[in-house]
Amino acid sequence: MTHDHDLVLRPTAAQTEAALNPPPGRIGGDLVVETLAGLGATTVFGLPGQHALGMFDALRRSDLRYIGLRVENNAGFAADAYGRITGEAAPLLLSTGPGALTSLAALQEAAAASAPVLAISSQIPTAGLGGGRHGYLHELPDQAASFRGVVKSVHTVRAQSQIPSAIEAAWKSALSAPHGPVWVEIPQDVLLAPTSLPVVTGGDAFPEELPPRPELTAVAADLLSRASRPAIIAGGGVVRADASGKLRQLAELLQAPVVTTPGGKGAFPWTHPLSLQSWLEDRHTTDFLEDADVLLVVGSGLGELSSNYHTFKPRGRVVQIEADLGKLESNHPALGIHADARLALQALLETASRREDPTAPERVRELLSRVGERIAAQELTLEQQVLASVRKALPADSPSFWDMTILAYWAWSAFDAKGPNHMHSAQGAGGLGYGFPAALGAAAADPTRPVLAVSGDGGALYSVAELATAKQYDLPVTWLIVDDGGYGILREYMTDAFGATAGTELVRPDYVALAESFGVPGVRTTPETLEADLAKALREPGPSVVVLPAVLRMFAPTHLDG
Numbered sequence: 001m002t003h004d005h006d007l008v009l010r011p012t013a014a015q016t017e018a019a020l021n022p023p024p025g026r027i028g029g030d031l032v033v034e035t036l037a038g039l040g041a042t043t044v045f046g047l048p049g050q051h052a053l054g055m056f057d058a059l060r061r062s063d064l065r066y067i068g069l070r071v072e073n074n075a076g077f078a079a080d081a082y083g084r085i086t087g088e089a090a091p092l093l094l095s096t097g098p099g100a101l102t103s104l105a106a107l108q109e110a111a112a113a114s115a116p117v118l119a120i121s122s123q124i125p126t127a128g129l130g131g132g133r134h135g136y137l138h139e140l141p142d143q144a145a146s147f148r149g150v151v152k153s154v155h156t157v158r159a160q161s162q163i164p165s166a167i168e169a170a171w172k173s174a175l176s177a178p179h180g181p182v183w184v185e186i187p188q189d190v191l192l193a194p195t196s197l198p199v200v201t202g203g204d205a206f207p208e209e210l211p212p213r214p215e216l217t218a219v220a221a222d223l224l225s226r227a228s229r230p231a232i233i234a235g236g237g238v239v240r241a242d243a244s245g246k247l248r249q250l251a252e253l254l255q256a257p258v259v260t261t262p263g264g265k266g267a268f269p270w271t272h273p274l275s276l277q278s279w280l281e282d283r284h285t286t287d288f289l290e291d292a293d294v295l296l297v298v299g300s301g302l303g304e305l306s307s308n309y310h311t312f313k314p315r316g317r318v319v320q321i322e323a324d325l326g327k328l329e330s331n332h333p334a335l336g337i338h339a340d341a342r343l344a345l346q347a348l349l350e351t352a353s354r355r356e357d358p359t360a361p362e363r364v365r366e367l368l369s370r371v372g373e374r375i376a377a378q379e380l381t382l383e384q385q386v387l388a389s390v391r392k393a394l395p396a397d398s399p400s401f402w403d404m405t406i407l408a409y410w411a412w413s414a415f416d417a418k419g420p421n422h423m424h425s426a427q428g429a430g431g432l433g434y435g436f437p438a439a440l441g442a443a444a445a446d447p448t449r450p451v452l453a454v455s456g457d458g459g460a461l462y463s464v465a466e467l468a469t470a471k472q473y474d475l476p477v478t479w480l481i482v483d484d485g486g487y488g489i490l491r492e493y494m495t496d497a498f499g500a501t502a503g504t505e506l507v508r509p510d511y512v513a514l515a516e517s518f519g520v521p522g523v524r525t526t527p528e529t530l531e532a533d534l535a536k537a538l539r540e541p542g543p544s545v546v547v548l549p550a551v552l553r554m555f556a557p558t559h560l561d562g
Contacts, residue, residue, distance in 0.1 A: 022198050026061075028191040029054035031163040032120060033062040034200035038164075039171050041091050043444055045079040047072050049095020051122035051138060054191025056093070067444050067473060069437060070465040072099050076106025076117065077434050077463075078441030080181075081401060083116040084424055085445040087242070089174040094121040096188070097138025100146075105431045107150050110181040112428025113263060114240055114324070116174040117181040119151070120167070126158060126187040144185060152180040158187065160195050168203045176207035177323035177340040179240055210323055212339035212347050220296070220319045220335055221351035227294035229316075230256040230355070231276075235306060236263030237299020237323055243342035244268065244420040247298065250349055255357035256296065257364050259285060261306040262427045264299065266417030273361040277368065279413050281308055283558035284370045288363075292316050297334070299341040301327030305412070305427055309559035321345070375555055383410055383552050386527055390454070390480070391416060393534035398449050399424065399442050403435035405456030406488045406552045413555075433462025436479050440466060443475040450476045450538040457483040457508050464509075467518040470543035478537040478544045481511050484551045492554060515545035522547065 032055050036044065043065045048056045059066050069075040072094055079090035094100050100121045110117045123129065123143060124136040131141045140146065144154045153173040155166040163186065170182040224230050238247050244267050251258050251274050258268040259276035268275055279285045286308045289295060293316040300306050301322060310331070318334035321344040328336040337344055375384075387410050394400060396418040402408035402425035417423035424442075426434035439453035455463070460481045470477055482488075486505040494501045515522035522545040525533040530548055537544040 022196065026195050026199075027054055027058065028160045028163065028186070028193055028195055029056070029058035030061060031160055031195060031197060031200060032167065032186070032191070033058045033064055035164045035167045035203060036091050037062060037064060038200050039168065039203040039205045040088065043067060043082065044091040044093055045069065045075045045082065045441065046093030047075055047095070047099060049099040049122065051124065051188040052093060052095040052099070052191070054188070055120070055122070067440070067469070069440070069469050071463070072102035073106045073433065074437035074463050074466050076103040076110065076119070077437040078444070079117045080106060080110045080113070080115040081424065081438035081441035082445045083110070083179070084113070085399060085421065085442045087116075087240075089116045089118045089171050090441070092117055092119045094119060095138070096122045096124060096143065097140055099138070100143060104146065104150060105429070107147070107181045109426055109429040109431055109434060111150055111152070113236065113424075114179040115181065116179040118167070118170055118174050118184070119181060120184045120186070122191060123156075123185045123187040125189045129158070129187065144183065147183045150181070151183045153182045155182070155184045157184065157190060160190055160193065160197060163190075164200050164203065171203070171205060172207045175205075177210040177241070178237070209343065210338070210340040212321070212337050212344040214347065216335065216337045217344060217347040218351055220337065221348050221353075223294045223317055223319060223335070224254055224256070224296060224348070225353035225355060227254070227292075227355070229292050230254050230294045230296065231289055231292035232256050232258040232296045232298065233261065233289065233300055233302070233306065234258055234264045234267040234298050235261040235300025237321070237341040238264055238267040239299075239420045241299065241323075241340050241342035242420070243345050246342060246345040246349060248272070250345055250352065253349065253352060254355045255360045257288075257360055259289065261300050262412040262425060265412070265415070265423040266420040270416040270418070274364060276364055279371045280306055281413055281557065281559070282371050282374070283308070283561060284367055284374065286312050286558070288367050290315055294319065297321065298345065299323070302331045307331065311559045378555055380553060380555055382527060382550070383555075384414070386530060386548070386550065386552065387411065387414055389527070389531035390452070390534065393531045393538060394452050395450065395538065398422070398451060398538070400452040400454065401425070401435045401438040401442060403453075403455040403459035404430055404432050404489075405454065405459055405482060406554055407454055407456075407482050409489065409554060410552075411454075432459040435459060436463045436477070437466050439477045439479070440469055440475050443477050444473070447476055450478060452538065453477055453479045455479065455481050456488055457481060457485065457511070458487040458506060460511065461506070461508070464514065467515060467520050467543070467545075471519050474542045476542060478534065478546060480534060481545065481547045482552065483508060483511065483547055483549045488552065489554065511545060511547045520545055524549070
């Protein structure tokens with residue numbers, strides 16, 4: 001009797017010959033790049049270091065494209081964006097100790113936003129592993145321990161024969177729902193030693209699916225079909241699962257209004273009659289969602305930014321679809337369905353019944369009108385003008401990457417992304433410096449369309465070195481820097497809380513002159529000329545910088561009311 005798992009693919013004669021007579025001059029690092037190529041990787045990001053030179057030497061002998069950044073954390077942000085745009089695992093090559101640790105903030109963002117980053121770091125020589133103090137350069141007692149609380153999985157290699165399997169396991173981990181960063185570390189001597197192992201010719205790059213339990217989707221479909229006032233919160237899991245079309249079909253089937261989280265921007269059409277847009281930081285929206293008798297939450301953990309800072313208290317039944325088991329019912333009791341958003345939405349479409357509700361579009365219009373009136377009463381014309389100018393200047397199919405800056409906080413609520421996977425920000429972990437290097441990674445993924453990066457002057461100083469990267473690889477990224485002379489949002493927070501500021505004011509360079517010193521065109525603009533200047537910069541090939549001196553304000557928070 002033969003079982004499927006007994007079947008073995010037999011190598012061809014050519015494969016056998018190649019395996020028996022591998023080309024000379026290969027080292028452990030070649031096994032790394034060969035495995036990546038076999039899994040389907042085409043581009044790697046990173047920064048060389050002494051212990052990692054075996055990997056970088058092997059890059060010379062491979063067809064992989066290398067995008068080298070100037071700071072490891074920025075390389076991590078670039079890989080993060082590449083993974084978000086392509087849906088592929090983005091290799092990130094790093095050195096040991098300080099080089100590895102400098103990537104931690106980027107990997108935290110990738111973890112929070114479920115971006116598939118495959119970090120491969122060198123390690124000190126094998127003899128130094130195990131926690132002793134041997135005095136090796138960059139030595140840590142347990143380097144992997146620094147990453148276990150951040151990444152999905154950790155894979156430590158101690159012999160060359162382990163390299164293909166470890167990288168393949170990490171690749172699958174990164175791409176299994178929920179996506180996320182993973183960590184592989186390989187000792188310096190393993191990377192540098194000559195190898196007689198055969199050339200790695202392929203790999204299983206297909207992660208396992210995460211389907212919903214049918215008894216749970218049957219209950220969810222019944223609840224939604226019989227609801228009087230259903231509503232939907234769509235998070236980043238909808239975007240990552242490429243499930244926007246199924247979300248729209250289900251919303252229309254149920255006549256359920258939809259609001260998107262900051263991570264779910266673009267998951268539902270902005271101007272659709274059922275679109276509540278993204279005004280989650282608004283008491284009117286919070287009240288509307290609390291009033292739903294059945295609330296479907298898809299691909300969101302209802303964290304701080306998606307729950308109006310945990311003031312949201314649903315009164316109806318909550319159905320939560322979430323691929324990250326740790327987020328399931330972590331903030332609210334629910335009918336929790338541990339599943340990929342696309343597969344779960346498909347199951348609901350197959351089992352839910354059509355609802356007729358002619359009042360739903362009118363209730364949506366009334367809510368958006370109340371939100372608009374609240375914002376209009378705050379005299380924030382400049383802020384709305386600037387955001388509108390950015391939207392008009394940016395082509396509809398171009399992605400944008402936003403740093404932690406006031407204009408980005410406006411964008412979370414008020415910016416029409418024009419489609420799924422078009423707007424990304426650092427709202428997952430909230431670290432500064434994300435926007436520009438992430439945009440470079442997106443441009444490397446698809447150089448056929450311009451990419452926009454948006455930073456404040458504080459965040460810009462985290463990643464200004466990457467102007468050299470943009471120039472070196474001629475990446476089509478336009479960087480909008482809103483220069484308000486400091487950390488603008490912290491200035492607001494401290495002024496509101498304490499009546500004075502400390503540590504928020506910054507001495508800055510002349511960003512236009514600095515860009516031009518890298519050979520990158522720069523222009524200083526005004527709110528009145530922003531749309532034209534930004535549109536012109538986005539049309540030109542290669543990188544560019546647009547600087548807008550302006551002090552923007554946030555709209556008043558509603559989570560502090562009462």
